[in-house]
Amino acid sequence: xxxxxxxxxxxxxxxxxxxxxxxxxxxxxxxxxxxxxxxxxxxxxxxxxxxxxxxxxxxxxxxxxxxxxxxxxxxxxxxxxxxxxxxxxxxxxxxxxxxxxxxxxxxxxxxxxxxxxxxxxxxxxxxxxxxxxxxxxxxxxxxxxxxxxxxxxxxxxxxxxxxxxxxxxxxxxxxxxxxxxxxxxxxxxxxxxxxxxxxxxxxxxxxxxxxxxxxxxxxxxxxxxxxxxxxxxxxxxxxxxxxxxxxxxxxxxxxxxxxxxxxxxxxxxxxxxxxxxxxxxxxxxxxxxxxxxxxxxxxxxxxxxxxxxxxxxxxxxxxxxxxxxxxxxxxxxxxxxxxxxxxxxxxxxxxxxxxxxxxxxxxxxxxxxxxxxxxxxxxxxxxxxxxxxxxxxxxxxxxxxxxxxxxxxxxxxxxxxxxxxxxxxxxxxxxxxxxxxxxxxxxxxxxxxxxxxxxxxxxxxx
Amino acid sequence: xxxxxxxxxxxxxxxxxxxxxxxxxxxxxxxxxxxxxxxxxxxxxxxxxxxxxxxxxxxxxxxxxxxxxxxxxxxxxxxxxxxxxxxxxxxxxxxxxxxxxxxxxxxxxxxxxxxxxxxxxxxxxxxxxxxxxxxxxxxxxxxxxxxxxxxxxxxxxxxxxxxxxxxxxxxxxxxxxxxxxxxxxxxxxxxxxxxxxxxxxxxxxxxxxxxxxxxxxxxxxxxxxxxxxxxxxxxx
Numbered sequence: 001x002x003x004x005x006x007x008x009x010x011x012x013x014x015x016x017x018x019x020x021x022x023x024x025x026x027x028x029x030x031x032x033x034x035x036x037x038x039x040x041x042x043x044x045x046x047x048x049x050x051x052x053x054x055x056x057x058x059x060x061x062x063x064x065x066x067x068x069x070x071x072x073x074x075x076x077x078x079x080x081x082x083x084x085x086x087x088x089x090x091x092x093x094x095x096x097x098x099x100x101x102x103x104x105x106x107x108x109x110x111x112x113x114x115x116x117x118x119x120x121x122x123x124x125x126x127x128x129x130x131x132x133x134x135x136x137x138x139x140x141x142x143x144x145x146x147x148x149x150x151x152x153x154x155x156x157x158x159x160x161x162x163x164x165x166x167x168x169x170x171x172x173x174x175x176x177x178x179x180x181x182x183x184x185x186x187x188x189x190x191x192x193x194x195x196x197x198x199x200x201x202x203x204x205x206x207x208x209x210x211x212x213x214x215x216x217x218x219x220x221x222x223x224x225x226x227x228x229x230x231x232x233x234x235x236x237x238x239x240x241x242x243x244x245x246x247x248x249x250x251x252x253x254x255x256x257x258x259x260x261x262x263x264x265x266x267x268x269x270x271x272x273x274x275x276x277x278x279x280x281x282x283x284x285x286x287x288x289x290x291x292x293x294x295x296x297x298x299x300x301x302x303x304x305x306x307x308x309x310x311x312x313x314x315x316x317x318x319x320x321x322x323x324x325x326x327x328x329x330x331x332x333x334x335x336x337x338x339x340x341x342x343x344x345x346x347x348x349x350x351x352x353x354x355x356x357x358x359x360x361x362x363x364x365x366x367x368x369x370x371x372x373x374x375x376x377x378x379x380x381x382x383x384x385x386x387x388x389x390x391x392x393x394x395x396x397x398x399x400x401x402x403x404x405x406x407x408x409x410x411x412x413x414x415x416x417x418x419x420x421x422x423x424x425x426x427x428x429x430x431x432x433x434x435x436x437x438x439x440x441x442x443x444x445x446x447x448x449x450x451x452x453x454x455x456x457x458x459x460x461x462x
Numbered sequence: 463x464x465x466x467x468x469x470x471x472x473x474x475x476x477x478x479x480x481x482x483x484x485x486x487x488x489x490x491x492x493x494x495x496x497x498x499x500x501x502x503x504x505x506x507x508x509x510x511x512x513x514x515x516x517x518x519x520x521x522x523x524x525x526x527x528x529x530x531x532x533x534x535x536x537x538x539x540x541x542x543x544x545x546x547x548x549x550x551x552x553x554x555x556x557x558x559x560x561x562x563x564x565x566x567x568x569x570x571x572x573x574x575x576x577x578x579x580x581x582x583x584x585x586x587x588x589x590x591x592x593x594x595x596x597x598x599x600x601x602x603x604x605x606x607x608x609x610x611x612x613x614x615x616x617x618x619x620x621x622x623x624x625x626x627x628x629x630x631x632x633x634x635x636x637x638x639x640x641x642x643x644x645x646x647x648x649x650x651x652x653x654x655x656x657x658x659x660x661x662x663x664x665x666x667x668x669x670x671x672x673x674x675x676x677x678x679x680x681x682x683x684x685x686x687x688x689x690x691x692x693x694x695x696x697x698x
Contacts, residue, residue: 430677455507
């Protein structure tokens, strides 16, 4: 695993892009308003959240048992189960399936899990083209770009940029940037590919342990094409996607669309169980992916992150994400959930700045449909990051400050010291420039100096 | 009467002024004393107090943070009610350290003492910034609005995106200074556009960020802690 680029550096670059910020602001404002409306009309929203959290916690507490139950049910219904410890193992399964059927291309529905393991690159290396069929994923693939949002992967692009891209690639001469015209261009391009495809690849939103059923929710219908037209289907499923029973879907299918697209129900909900003769794919492979998830499970506080159902509500309300966009997070999981999931999946030593990419404002926790305590886990991971990285200068400062706070006398002394030390920098009641780490503050903001008289001095004298 | 409900009583309250309030923003603490004493309550200031541990807690220095939180409990454990002009410190004490005898000022006034009109007069247009920890940790609800609504002559102006963070976030403001400033700019934009003469909030730390950015942008809008507004009386 390579170490991710420090978030502050990546964020600074993204902040230069005014178009990106405008696109993001517009898109997230729209989704936020829609979400607030449909959540507000659900009288049992808090009960649904509590139920979802309880179901996921039960799954995580007995994951081994549920996984075996799920695998048995898949095999009993005619599917093949593959256990993949990491990305390489999962990718190898998909490559083998493609090769064994002699295909040079596969059709894919939108799947974060396959983005996480970089499946498309692995397929390409094996001479197999992976065609993204989700509208936004197609845009990114045509332009060699990378998703920046969980639900709306091309949220950083606007329709004029997309029109120009399509005119350059799949639809020469395309003049209109009308959404219907853009959708039609992609539809014409994709339709023939769907009909010719022999192998399809999917992810999963939910996997039902009792029946071996896989469930996918989507808006466009391309996913259902991928899972029904080809003869062979490979579904890559993160092991945390399990729910115990079909009845449990009732809770999640209410929470997910309202939280993600701001709809009461999403347009397409597909469920499939094994193989049925004469109907749909005749060969089903289910790849159960770990890729760091059991490591997350080992952390009693951090494991709550595995409740995540990838709705992206936390991104849309995050004041950091809405300024920087998703690319600054260096992972397919951006925003608040990415800031707690990525460091756990790849190891805190490889992403030590991500838990600090938050003002701890708490907006994410308020909207999370599975009640993940994102700020709490961020703080928990900050402690791990401090322990895992060597920053002797910073540690010395925090230890010294703690020592000063250890007694009122020392604290009083430190206040007096500070008042003397700031003298060269304070001009007419404000500090405009400081050296060292505090320069990061004074570069863009004035700093109020330490008061000439502390509260405690005032209190004593009154 | 339920526990912690002190309506129509004169009570003895310990003030936790916070390390920040003691050192950088003492006017908020002095105003807190003035308001409570004007209402007939007794305020005491345990001089052994320093910091609640939030700075270390949020920065990943858990051991130091817990030590400071235990210290806080030794200093303040004996009081029925502790008041603090910081929703951020109160929220951390409650949620991270399980300390429950601490109230943010507006919470104490409206929720516990049952007071909305503290006898203040402040004839100015005021923008109230809902700080994140008052919204989502201490969940003070409409308490600050009730208090501001009862201030003579005060005109409250609406801020769009009122629930959005100003970008302070403690060390976040330094560690992620660029993002923090972008957030502050959006906040300053709505404050300046609101026509407010003053920006107020329940947390001096957030006001340090907002005020610092406003000043650097050349804005004439000053910041005041809510307690300072509540402490203002009509000049005789």
